[in-house]
Amino acid sequence: QQPVQSPQAVILREGEDAVINCSSSKALYSVHWYRQKHGEAPVFLMILLKGGEQKGHDKISASFNEKKQQSSLYLTASQLSYSGTYFCGTEIPQAGTALIFGKGTTLSVSS
Amino acid sequence: EAQVTQNPRYLITVTGKKLTVTCSQNMNHEYMSWYRQDPGLGLRQIYYSMNVEVTDKGDVPEGYKVSRKEKRNFPLILESPSPNQTSLYFCASALFRGDQPQHFGDGTRLSIL
Numbered sequence: 001q002q003p004v005q006s007p008q009a010v011i012l013r014e015g016e017d018a019v020i021n022c023s024s025s026k027a028l029y030s031v032h033w034y035r036q037k038h039g040e041a042p043v044f045l046m047i048l049l050k051g052g053e054q055k056g057h058d059k060i061s062a063s064f065n066e067k068k069q070q071s072s073l074y075l076t077a078s079q080l081s082y083s084g085t086y087f088c089g090t091e092i093p094q095a096g097t098a099l100i101f102g103k104g105t106t107l108s109v110s111s
Numbered sequence: 112e113a114q115v116t117q118n119p120r121y122l123i124t125v126t127g128k129k130l131t132v133t134c135s136q137n138m139n140h141e142y143m144s145w146y147r148q149d150p151g152l153g154l155r156q157i158y159y160s161m162n163v164e165v166t167d168k169g170d171v172p173e174g175y176k177v178s179r180k181e182k183r184n185f186p187l188i189l190e191s192p193s194p195n196q197t198s199l200y201f202c203a204s205a206l207f208r209g210d211q212p213q214h215f216g217d218g219t220r221l222s223i224l
Contacts, residue, residue, distance in 0.1 A: 001170075002153070030210050041201060041215035042154065087153060091210045098169050099144070099209045103153035 001026060003090045005102035012078050012109045020105045022088030023070035031064050031071040032089035032099065035082075042087060045073075075107070083109045113138045115216035117202050123222045124192060132187045132219050134202030142205040143185040144169070144213065145177065147198040154201065159209060160185055192223045 003024045010018050022031060030049050034042040048064035048071055059076040075082055085104040115136045124130055136143065144159040146169075156169030160179040174196055176188040185204075189196060199220050203213040 032210075032213075034213075041217050044212040044214070047210065047212065089154075098156055098159055098167070099213070100156065100170065101146075101154040103151065 001100055003088055003100065003102040005086075005088055005105050007105060008103075009106045010108070012107065014080060014109060014111050015077050016109075018075045018078060018107060020073040020075075020086050020088075020107075021070060022072070022090070022102055023068070024090050026069065026090075028064075028066060028069055029091045031062075032091075033062055033071075033073050034087045034089065034101075035084045036087065036104075037084040045086075078107075078109045080109050080111060083107055113214070115202055115204050115214050117200075117216035117219050119219060120217065121220050123224065125224050126193055127191050130189050130192060130221075132189075132200060132202075132221070134185045134187065134216060135183050136185075136202075136204040136214070137183065138204060138206075138214065139182065140204035140214075141182070141207045142209055142211070142213075143179065144203045144205075144209065145175070145185070145187050146201045146203065147171065147196075148201060148218075149198050157187070157200075161208070189221075192221075194223050197221060197223045 033045040036042040062073045064071045085106045087101045087104045089099045089101045118133045145157040146154045155171045158177040160166045202216040205211040205213045
């Protein structure tokens with residue numbers, strides 16, 4: 001049931017772009033994205049609901065394709081502050097309101 | 112300041128000695144949840160609670176207990192801790208449901224020897 005994130009790790013220079021993918025084998029209600037910096041708590045970025053919508057948060061945006069049961073997180077013109085581990089969380093109908101997170105994608109941005 | 116507070120932040124203890132990790136939120140949130148985080152495994156949900164006196168199992172509930180007697184508090188209880196419960200634990204809360212933004216506490220690092 002755990003969603004699969006890819007890639008596991010990304011190394012970027014400042015200003016480069018990255019895409020992080022999250023896919024599920026089950027039908028999804030919604031997809032959540034969180035970022036966790038080393039030694040800190042995860043911080044909410046955005047939620048995408050059924051309908052294929054795309055949301056944005058500064059230069060970070062995401063899409064949700066419910067037919068393909070996957071979501072992608074787009075980081076544009078990356079900054080040093082983008083470094084951290086990104087988690088997608090999925091809420092699947094059969095699990096009530098439990099949120100199931102992927103294993104995470106570690107993003108390292110250097111100058 | 113809106114926050115989720117966990118205590119203790121760090122604990123080293125021995126196998127079999129009962130322990131409780133407290134979690135309290137001041138945002139009047141209905142939904143609360145516990146996760147454990149292990150290297151390479153991400154965040155895994157232990158238990159969650161939709162409301163006072165309503166709790167349900169997450170992905171990895173074995174060896175844990177929770178209670179929700181008041182809206183603001185959601186303690187995690189390890190009746191007989193074992194070394195495989197050594198982990199980083201996070202408490203989180205959301206306004207009504209798990210499909211809303213979750214606010215995480217700062218984490219509790221437990222080491223069971």
